[in-house]
Amino acid sequence: MKIGTTHLFVPGPTTVPEVVRRAMNVPMEDHRAPDLPDVVLDVLGDLKRVFRLREGRVLLYPGSGSGAWEAAITNCLSRGDRVLMSRYGHFSHLWVDMARRLGLDVVCHDVEWGEGVPVEAYERALRDDPSIKAVFVTHNETATGVTSDVRAVRRAMDAAGSDALLFVDGVSSIASLEFRQDDWGVDVAVAGSQKGFMLPAGLAILGVSEKALAAAERSTTERCYFAFADMIAANDVGYFPYTPPMPLLHGLRASLDRLLDEGMDEVAARHHRLGEGVRQGVKAWGLDLCALSPRWYSDTVTAVRVPAGVDGAQVCRIAYHRYRTSFGGGLGQVAGRVFRIGHLGDVNEVSCLTALAAAEMALLDAGASLEAGSGVAAAQAYFRQALAAEEAAT
Numbered sequence: 001m002k003i004g005t006t007h008l009f010v011p012g013p014t015t016v017p018e019v020v021r022r023a024m025n026v027p028m029e030d031h032r033a034p035d036l037p038d039v040v041l042d043v044l045g046d047l048k049r050v051f052r053l054r055e056g057r058v059l060l061y062p063g064s065g066s067g068a069w070e071a072a073i074t075n076c077l078s079r080g081d082r083v084l085m086s087r088y089g090h091f092s093h094l095w096v097d098m099a100r101r102l103g104l105d106v107v108c109h110d111v112e113w114g115e116g117v118p119v120e121a122y123e124r125a126l127r128d129d130p131s132i133k134a135v136f137v138t139h140n141e142t143a144t145g146v147t148s149d150v151r152a153v154r155r156a157m158d159a160a161g162s163d164a165l166l167f168v169d170g171v172s173s174i175a176s177l178e179f180r181q182d183d184w185g186v187d188v189a190v191a192g193s194q195k196g197f198m199l200p201a202g203l204a205i206l207g208v209s210e211k212a213l214a215a216a217e218r219s220t221t222e223r224c225y226f227a228f229a230d231m232i233a234a235n236d237v238g239y240f241p242y243t244p245p246m247p248l249l250h251g252l253r254a255s256l257d258r259l260l261d262e263g264m265d266e267v268a269a270r271h272h273r274l275g276e277g278v279r280q281g282v283k284a285w286g287l288d289l290c291a292l293s294p295r296w297y298s299d300t301v302t303a304v305r306v307p308a309g310v311d312g313a314q315v316c317r318i319a320y321h322r323y324r325t326s327f328g329g330g331l332g333q334v335a336g337r338v339f340r341i342g343h344l345g346d347v348n349e350v351s352c353l354t355a356l357a358a359a360e361m362a363l364l365d366a367g368a369s370l371e372a373g374s375g376v377a378a379a380q381a382y383f384r385q386a387l388a389a390e391e392a393a394t
């Protein structure tokens with residue numbers, strides 16, 4: 001018999017807080033009820049606060065992050081459009097693959113996994129080729145634990161005199177890391193419900209600038225289910241063009257309350273503190289991160305390189321079966337060579353210590369040589385000092 005909690009430290013889906021779970025536990029209701037707009041318009045308005053989007057719109061589709069990728073491309077671009085993309089992990093790789101399958105002319109920069117978006121190469125490419133219609137960035141590459149500098153990409157685009165659209169995958173960053181859609185000049189930002197929003201998978205969420213909305217009117221790509229125009233027409237009166245997942249909308253209301261009560265700056269600061277604590281733990285084990293330099297470190301997911309002779313997949317299997325703790329395995333190029341600790345969403349210092357404790361046991365059992373307790377002790381020391389400093393400063 002299994003007693004006690006099963007611990008979820010994959011970088012999405014993340015733990016759903018009790019208050020959000022309860023909010024979703026509602027009897028089925030009429031999705032054309034006269035008072036539905038009260039819920040829908042409120043949620044859409046508050047989502048803009050999370051994306052930090054004043055102009056433009058946030059659109060919500062039943063779907064997942066991949067659906068949001070597709071909605072972004074099919075609405076704002078046309079078959080044959082030249083776009084600038086880069087691959088530095090499994091998810092950026094998949095977005096390139098989708099763009100090609102949807103008929104875009106992709107100029108792709110391949111970057112070593114462990115690094116992020118190649119800003120200088122992007123600037124050169126944009127100067128050389130003014131026909132580029134869109135620039136893509138995976139803000140947080142969940143497969144490698146790498147965060148890229150979206151602001152720097154916007155600067156590079158401006159310096160090159162490009163008027164391309166900026167598309168950003170924020171699936172594992174929005175609602176956890178700092179994200180400022182307006183200030184960073186992001187035209188289309190995509191997210192999913194199952195990471196920073198602390199909900200089950202099921203909602204594809206897009207922040208769309210006025211410029212991207214205008215591009216959507218010119219695009220000649222066939223689209224139907226994801227058509228912005230249909231969604232906007234229905235949203236304008238507080239409804240959806242088809243049946244929305246009502247429990248998820250109620251859950252989203254509760255999750256937005258949590259995020260906005262904490263404050264988006266504070267949410268980002270908490271993730272930074274937790275990410276740093278986990279990194280201190282990994283350092284104490286003597287292991288390396290997949291991220292190749294501190295400028296790429298992600299505060300939502302840490303991908304740990306396992307020592308030679310240890311199989312990352314085996315670490316995850318042991319953690320799951322023996323210690324009832326889920327970690328993310330290595331994906332694509334880094335399969336078996338890393339395992340990933342997700343520290344985003346409804347997490348705090350003690351939950352991160354739990355993750356480190358379970359990871360230590362699984363690593364030891366899988367044959368790694370490290371000192372039991374060393375990672376936990378290093379993270380404890382960091383958290384104690386960081387929280388005391390924060391208290392002293394307030």
Ligand code: PLP
Pocket residue numbers: 012064065066067091138140141142143169170171172192201
């Ligand atoms: N983009 C990133 C950065 C992701 O981490 C993921 C999933 O983990 C996706 C896109 C795809 O999202 P989904 O699995 O919700 O379709």
